[in-house]
Amino acid sequence: MPTTHPGPEPRPLAAGTALDALETPCLLLDEARLRANVAGMRAHLTRLGVAFRPHLKTAKSLDVARIAMTTPEGPAMVSTLREAESFAEGGVRDMIYGVGIAPAKLDRVAAIRARGADLAVILDSVAQADAVAAHARSSGDSVPVLIEVDADGHRSGVAPTDTATLVAIGQRLTAGHATLRGVLLHAGDSYAIQHDPTALTAAAEAECRAAIMAAEALRAAGLSCPVVSVGSTPTARYARDLAGITEVRAGVFMFGDLFQAGVGSVAVEDIALSVLATVIGHQPAKGWIITDAGWMALSRDRGTARQAVDQGYGVVCDLAGRPYRDLIVADANQEHGIVALRRGAEAALPDLPIGSRLRILPNHACATGAQHDRYHVLDAQGRVGAVWPRINGW
């Protein structure tokens, strides 16, 4: 049952295309900022003596992966099996699929592993461990497993104090010919902290303590736990001591976004991702400038609404990426962005005639990126030096 009517492909671009010549809306990626963000995280983690496993769920791009990973073969973290398949095809060998495994996905995991990639899975229940063990027994492939441990009550994971469950999972896995590779945590609640380095460092320390407690529980039961994996952009950035941790994961820091800037884990001037838009109308009585970048191009993410500074649907910049003072995307419809000054702003609305081009910094790089199928990659001259595809879907 092939899909029908795929529709025409967008026209190819010439290298060195100026931003004025791009169709809007579209996604821009500043390669120099991306590289600087990666270099900063790598240097920080090298100082702390720990391996870095970049999370590729934000970028979903082999080109970005090759910049972010410490070797062309990994390590890397993925959020979908489609990413794992694409990256494996691109030569990545060391991956963890970071979403609790469903038994029905094990055949697809096995197929990726059979092509030579060391893809590990995560889980947090005896039921999943039994399914993985049974699959390993029948397939003969001793799939490596990390037990997901709950760092902070954010989402999934076994409580680090629940020794009985941790050990039961480890024993079922090893008895069933799967491989217990270690424990994995994600301190997602660190996202709720805002500009409080002490609290962010404390969140990183709590994540590490929970990880080490779980690893020690497994080891005390005679189970091996070679990998102790933690991470989130805020806790990676604010970790001060990672003794007992073998690797750190982080992803959104590569691009940065306004939400992470609100947390204090990236700087606005380091944000590498933006959406190019065109002015298509004005409502002067309301102080509105209408653009062609609505929520379809920016995403529906309103994460900054919960922070001290609500950035609407994004911060409005000129073509060089410099923010206009107090100018945000105040509201959005599907294909319309409503640009306006923040409430109480002292700045005047800039004069932006029909056809003017703007760049919008995103609230959430993962969500904004997902609305697009490619990056227009800016070179040092601010021109489009390359187009990198994204690996969307599952």
Add this chain to the structure above:
Amino acid sequence: MPTTHPGPEPRPLAAGTALDALETPCLLLDEARLRANVAGMRAHLTRLGVAFRPHLKTAKSLDVARIAMTTPEGPAMVSTLREAESFAEGGVRDMIYGVGIAPAKLDRVAAIRARGADLAVILDSVAQADAVAAHARSSGDSVPVLIEVDADGHRSGVAPTDTATLVAIGQRLTAGHATLRGVLLHAGDSYAIQHDPTALTAAAEAECRAAIMAAEALRAAGLSCPVVSVGSTPTARYARDLAGITEVRAGVFMFGDLFQAGVGSVAVEDIALSVLATVIGHQPAKGWIITDAGWMALSRDRGTARQAVDQGYGVVCDLAGRPYRDLIVADANQEHGIVALRRGAEAALPDLPIGSRLRILPNHACATGAQHDRYHVLDAQGRVGAVWPRINGW
């Protein structure tokens, strides 16, 4: 500069595939509900004696377009030029591009028109009219234009009382060899009404009054205004008298969603779109069931948060599409949905072991659809009878 590493295509499906065999998360479309929703709107508008121009921004699918349109050639409304190109290639001849035209997009409009499609544009300023007129003069193609009129202060458009601007736009267009085809309005503020048929009918009447006022202003100045186009799903549904109106547009009603159910313009049991998910974990102490359909599959849309009934990230149903009592997606991360009972619910959490499959009804069909590249189309037996691609991007 070709794009690199497009990644492997998902594997094709056999016709008649059961829902248990699909990879999750993925998008399901109930064809019988879609056809019934279209038939209902058509019958309603036929009774009112007005033409129907379906808005294809929700579906972005030629297969759905062919069900929704009154003829294989249209009429239709599109939200991107990529939709216009794909539908033109599929034989659609009568289209309006429903986002205020940017001058830089006129070459692409002309190219679509040169291939035989009657594609019209909309605008709401003299500056745009001058750009369109200049393009028409130099290209020799008298591109048809509708003036966007502001029905309710929602977004774009000339005020219907602003006769001077309406007439100036009309005169600049006709003097410059473009074609003034009419006026177009969208009563977007009707979305803020909830279960108030009197208010919804009043919004429809106000939209019509504004349309007719603008059309009469043009005609009084000696300009032609053959098309008077109005529409939104709520006002289309609640219109009682459309004298003076030539066509009605609506789109989201085809699929329906929880937000429109909150407005009162569709019924929950008529919602044709859902996301198929798999249970991947439990946090019993918190009353959480974790699924693999996070905001990447559901979208970040939280439109129902502003309504009387907050549906979280969606209503949870069984495989047959029957809602579990009081069960919603209470929160979502990128690839994790957190399913829980509504606050204060009396129902018990259903027993849904690891691997169980669920269907999630979306808050906003346009946004949820956009997270996917295809529909898995359910036949009368609840099996996948076809796969229809979506036309995402710009």
